[in-house]
Amino acid sequence: MSIEIRNISKTFGKFKALDDVSLTVDAGRLTALLGPSGSGKTTLLRIMAGLEQADRGSGQIFFHEEDVVDTHVRHRRVGFVFQHYALFRHMTVFENVAFGMRVQKRAARPTKDAIKARVHELLGLVQLDGLSARYPHQLSGGQRQRVALARALAVQPRVLLLDEPFGALDAKVRKELRTWLRRLHDEIGITSVFVTHDQDEALEVADEVVVMSQGKIEQVGTPDDVFHNPKTEFVMRFLGEVNTFHGRVDSGGVQFGALHASYPHTQRKIPGDARVFVRPHDVTIDTKSNGLPSMLAKVERVHSAGAFVRVVLSTETGQTLNAELSQERFTSMKIEIGSEVHIRPRHIRVFTETD
Amino acid sequence: MAGVVSMRHQSGPGRASQGKTEPAPVRWALITIALAFLGLFLVMPLVLVFTYAFNRGLGVYFAALTEPDAMAAIRLTLITAAICVPLNTVFGVCAAWSIAKFEFRGKNLLITLIDMPFAISPIIAGLIFVLLFGARGWFGPWLIDNNIRIIFATPGIVLATMFVTFPFVARELIPLMQAQGTDEEQSALTLGASGWQMFWRVTLPNVKWGLIYGVILCNARAMGEFGAVSVVSGHIRGLTNTMPLHIEVLYNDYQFTASFAVASLLALLALVTLVVKSVVEWKGAREHAQAVREAESEQS
Numbered sequence: 243m244s245i246e247i248r249n250i251s252k253t254f255g256k257f258k259a260l261d262d263v264s265l266t267v268d269a270g271r272l273t274a275l276l277g278p279s280g281s282g283k284t285t286l287l288r289i290m291a292g293l294e295q296a297d298r299g300s301g302q303i304f305f306h307e308e309d310v311v312d313t314h315v316r317h318r319r320v321g322f323v324f325q326h327y328a329l330f331r332h333m334t335v336f337e338n339v340a341f342g343m344r345v346q347k348r349a350a351r352p353t354k355d356a357i358k359a360r361v362h363e364l365l366g367l368v369q370l371d372g373l374s375a376r377y378p379h380q381l382s383g384g385q386r387q388r389v390a391l392a393r394a395l396a397v398q399p400r401v402l403l404l405d406e407p408f409g410a411l412d413a414k415v416r417k418e419l420r421t422w423l424r425r426l427h428d429e430i431g432i433t434s435v436f437v438t439h440d441q442d443e444a445l446e447v448a449d450e451v452v453v454m455s456q457g458k459i460e461q462v463g464t465p466d467d468v469f470h471n472p473k474t475e476f477v478m479r480f481l482g483e484v485n486t487f488h489g490r491v492d493s494g495g496v497q498f499g500a501l502h503a504s505y506p507h508t509q510r511k512i513p514g515d516a517r518v519f520v521r522p523h524d525v526t527i528d529t530k531s532n533g534l535p536s537m538l539a540k541v542e543r544v545h546s547a548g549a550f551v552r553v554v555l556s557t558e559t560g561q562t563l564n565a566e567l568s569q570e571r572f573t574s575m576k577i578e579i580g581s582e583v584h585i586r587p588r589h590i591r592v593f594t595e596t597d
Numbered sequence: 598m599a600g601v602v603s604m605r606h607q608s609g610p611g612r613a614s615q616g617k618t619e620p621a622p623v624r625w626a627l628i629t630i631a632l633a634f635l636g637l638f639l640v641m642p643l644v645l646v647f648t649y650a651f652n653r654g655l656g657v658y659f660a661a662l663t664e665p666d667a668m669a670a671i672r673l674t675l676i677t678a679a680i681c682v683p684l685n686t687v688f689g690v691c692a693a694w695s696i697a698k699f700e701f702r703g704k705n706l707l708i709t710l711i712d713m714p715f716a717i718s719p720i721i722a723g724l725i726f727v728l729l730f731g732a733r734g735w736f737g738p739w740l741i742d743n744n745i746r747i748i749f750a751t752p753g754i755v756l757a758t759m760f761v762t763f764p765f766v767a768r769e770l771i772p773l774m775q776a777q778g779t780d781e782e783q784s785a786l787t788l789g790a791s792g793w794q795m796f797w798r799v800t801l802p803n804v805k806w807g808l809i810y811g812v813i814l815c816n817a818r819a820m821g822e823f824g825a826v827s828v829v830s831g832h833i834r835g836l837t838n839t840m841p842l843h844i845e846v847l848y849n850d851y852q853f854t855a856s857f858a859v860a861s862l863l864a865l866l867a868l869v870t871l872v873v874k875s876v877v878e879w880k881g882a883r884e885h886a887q888a889v890r891e892a893e894s895e896q897s
């Protein structure tokens with residue numbers, strides 16, 4: 243079921259958490275709301291769920307074609323998974339998952355046997371069937387989150403909403419669980435939206451990423467799209483590390499540091515200030531000049547413990563740069579701390595004030 | 598690494614819990630003083646109450662309890678508790694709920710107000726009601742015109758007792774509910790529960806032990822309250838005497854055995870309360886520790 247948000251605003255006192263946000267989430271997709279804290283992503287998710295009310299008269303929310311903005315959370319039929327699981331602590335895993343079915347009106351309530359069958363089916367789906375008699379405090383964080391997911395799915399929700407679902411877990415479990423969530427989503431195909439501040443998580447798991455900042459949506463696109471073609475400076479900075487140069491745009495090119503690059507995106511004839519962004523993995527290091535335009539820099543530090551070697555450099559103007567290169571290349575080049583090297587950005591992105 | 602690990606074991610909590618921090622004589626001295634003090638000021642009076650109560654035999658003991666004035670006092674005490682405890686339980690749950698789960702103006706004022714009966718001397722609490730409902734009080738003339746008796750009657754006793762016992766339930770529930778937050782309630786709502794279902798199936802079971810503890814304390818105080826009730830009751834034998842007041846009256850009449858017989862009932866109530874309280878406390882502490890542990894593990 244698709245979700246459509248039209249012109250939703252939300253203010254807390256004087257703080258504008260959401261500023262006229264519109265968004266369409268296609269049916270069956272797994273969408274990530276990505277942004278730093280305070281960007282409004284959780285507020286947007288809670289408004290979709292009905293746990294928070296949008297500002298009076300500010301807009302509409304459609305589930306498929308039905309306007310649900312005035313539908314109480316109880317009747318909205320969303321599956322909501324909380325960051326801190328929010329399992330009912332005095333109920334067993336079985337009772338937790340069965341809760342949503344047991345509170346239904348007598349006429350709509352499944353029979354005892356049907357509830358039992360459904361609970362075991364769901365626990366099987368989240369690979370916890372042996373633990374149905376346990377209490378939440380007897381489970382690990384990852385297991386609790388999977389129970390929360392099974393509980394949310396038990397009421398056959400129209401959409402599944404997850405608030406920082408892996409935020410409270412340690413790094414390793416988090417990685418396992420997000421691949422697992424992706425597989426589960428492919429299996430059941432329910433329209434899902436999850437909130438995260440972790441760009442790796444969003445880029446790895448989601449079909450579509452919605453990047454948010456200060457109550458507004460910065461960009462919507464596939465992970466590839468937002469990572470490789472960031473529309474705004476914010477998206478560029480937020481999705482991975484960047485080196486920033488101050489430069490000037492002139493007709494058909496951009497000048498930064500000692501380099502001049504062609505920059506066909508701009509139509510402007512008047513020279514103007516610009517910021518040039520280079521990702522660390524797009525910086526090429528050479529020990530000798532090979533004739534191509536390059537910058538001179540000194541090697542300050544080297545971190546070689548990892549899949550890639552990170553080299554911290556300082557340019558002639560004193561600016562600090564980060565570069566990332568493969569272990570093979572690093573060993574073949576014999577880079578030493580304090581040595582002078584030539585650096586060359588392979589890809590740049592330029593943002594001017596008017597972009 | 599192995600060295601570091603074994604060192605940790607040596608200085609671990611096991612050592613401190615064996616209580617080897619003080620020399621043995623100091624420990625024994627402290628324990629002896631504490632026990633002697635408890636024995637002198639708590640156990641001995643309790644034993645004395647029962648000794649005096651029974652020192653002229655079971656017959657006199659039961660005669661003192663079944664005498665009409667004593668029966669009336671017991672009945673009035675039970676009625677008062679039966680009205681005050683449920684009402685204060687409902688009020689306490691409402692107050693704790695609104696304080697723990699909502700943000701609103703005047704929240705701190707409300708918390709302070711809940712504590713007020715603890716801060717005010719019970720005598721003052723009684724006087725407040727005399728000033729309000731007494732013959733020369735604010736509502737006095739109107740009450741007399743309409744032939745309603747509050748002061749020197751059961752309603753006054755109930756009101757004074759309610760005032761004094763108001764904080765017990767709320768005080769127990771507020772920290773517990775605050776530690777638990779609202780996520781579970783919201784979860785219940787997203788799963789289709791009504792507000793009522795959410796309260797009965799999620800909120801109430803989560804605070805069960807704290808609530809029982811609060812109710813027990815509230816009940817013990819409701820039955821044992823003396824000061825506030827003494828002011829509003831008027832000490833009319835067989836009519837407005839509660840058990841504590843009846844005990845005093847008997848004592849002042851030099852009927853020591855009868856007085857201690859009724860007192861033994863209150864003492865028995867206190868003992869039962871203590872036993873139930875420790876069981877509930879033990880269960881509740883586990884639950885609270887768990888809530889705190891979960892809250893902490895979530896923050897890390």
